[in-house]
Amino acid sequence: xxxxxxxxxxxxxxxxxxxxxVIPRNVRLSESPSHGKTILDYDKSSTGAKAYVKLSxxxxxxxx
Numbered sequence: 001x002x003x004x005x006x007x008x009x010x011x012x013x014x015x016x017x018x019x020x021x022v023i024p025r026n027v028r029l030s031e032s033p034s035h036g037k038t039i040l041d042y043d044k045s046s047t048g049a050k051a052y053v054k055l056s057x058x059x060x061x062x063x064x
Contacts, residue, residue, distance in 0.1 A: 019062070021055040024048060 011018065023029075026048035032039045039049040
């Protein structure tokens, strides 16, 4: 609940500067550093990896 409240406050103040993609909390994201791998090398089909790819594409569209 607190996470959602904080996210809403951030959106209120920085809405036009934020990307739409949200990186979810995910076990595979937490595990990848302990294996010395990026999430794309560790488990590219995980929810977190897919979210990072989506964010990358969103970034390239906005900044490119």
